[in-house]
Amino acid sequence: MSDTTGTRIDVTLVAGGMYHDIDFARLELLKLLGEHDEFRVRVQPDYEDADAIAAGSILVSYTCNVRPSERAQQTIRTWVEGGGRWIALHGTNSALDIGTPNGVDAPRAFPVWADTLGSQFVAHPPITPYLVEVAAPDHWLVAGIEPFETDDELYLSEHADRAALVPLLHTTWLGDARGFVEHDWTSGSGQHLVMYLRELGDGAVLYNTLGHCRSHYDMAPAVDYYPKIERGSWEQPAYFELLRRSLRWARGEIT
Template sequence: MADNRVIHVLLIVGGGFHDFDLVRLELLTLLRENPRIRTTCTNDWRDIAALEQADMVIAYTTNIFPDADGLAALRRFLDRGGRWLAIHGASAYIEFKGPQVEIGGIKLPGLTDTPDRQPDYMDLLGCRFVSHLAPQEIVVESVSDHEIVRGLEPFAVVDEPYILEIRGDCEVLLSSRYTGEAPGYVKGPWLEDLPRPQALLHRQGKGEALFLAPGHCIGPYDLRPFIDELPAHPGPWANPTYRELLRRAIRWGTGAPVLA
């Protein structure tokens, strides 16, 4: 008999400094490829009832974190076997450390700092954002035989090259290499030529969290009030290999054959 069960996905998209409308639309378009998926959309972690019902959670956020009740619900979700896809800024807590600075015409209230103020959340995710280099093209390649990345050819994207702190036992799936300054950040420069994780898998209870670092995109007005307008950039969202990676992540998260 055909499997016609409904799959519940909680999609959390919100925060600042990114084109969240573009991301929401792209993710909903990919989710719609499976007619059994029903998606609840929100911009924070407050819908605990939806989290309790979810088979998969997808988060594309910046500075949006669950409160104590939400964090406990997220832990229960993972412990019971739920799968969480966190993209780009979902690993980031940021605050500004004065005095005011101007970087490329963008007036910030201070340098961007990333203190470890959400340790329990980061421990569940398996990593924490520390800093990033100036946006540039990076080449991302598979370093694992996990089915999410198996057989993927190296691909180039224009993104914010992330520096991550790994938390706990994680399997790195994608990697890149880069060195350079970190304009506007407290932490940097990053001058050691090291492999830099771009996707990693962290197991928690019966569940797993998958973090994907590439995913930056910006609209013309998304950095107000720091700058009135700037050139829009979609980042990797139109890249066919990146979209295939997201498709595989959604299949992984919803229990479908990943290499369909």
């Protein structure tokens, strides 16, 4: 592991977007970041202060339908290539057009962003429990994590170069993602990446699609009051273990 004892590490947490309990996720992530005394954390709701992100060593993101400008996309990509480490969670890879005649669309609106992340969200089936399994049992980021069932959004994503990704967690599902324009997922292998590493230059992105959360007031303006509180994988001890290992990875640990 890297010896960072006594060394300040600057971190940016980006938490923002729609249809999720961003306040809840932001607080939980700040608690985890606070377990590292050397982390000095700044928080922003989007990616537009990209120069500040690039001035640090670690980026943690929990966003939904937050579409960075071309300049922000390229600045953050260059930062990753130069050695930056990015923990991207849940909807970071999403661009959503809500209310189209055929449902929720996922426009391919940010090709540089999707390529940097290694994926773009396309759809998810209705929330129901599904099994998450380890794809790389010898990799320290997931070694010893037992298969677990989670009540989360099962991300169906597009990968420009899946061979360039290191799969860590996956799940298997075939079916209809009703409510989305691209809803037919009844063919193919049915295997979907849940967590993976995407190396890029001297840096890397660690993407984890888990982490859905929603409270009563997060569906506005579509719905004024959402009756159900959803916490998804935030109720799973395994998810917190994965996040803690992810932060260790981001600060430079390799085992």
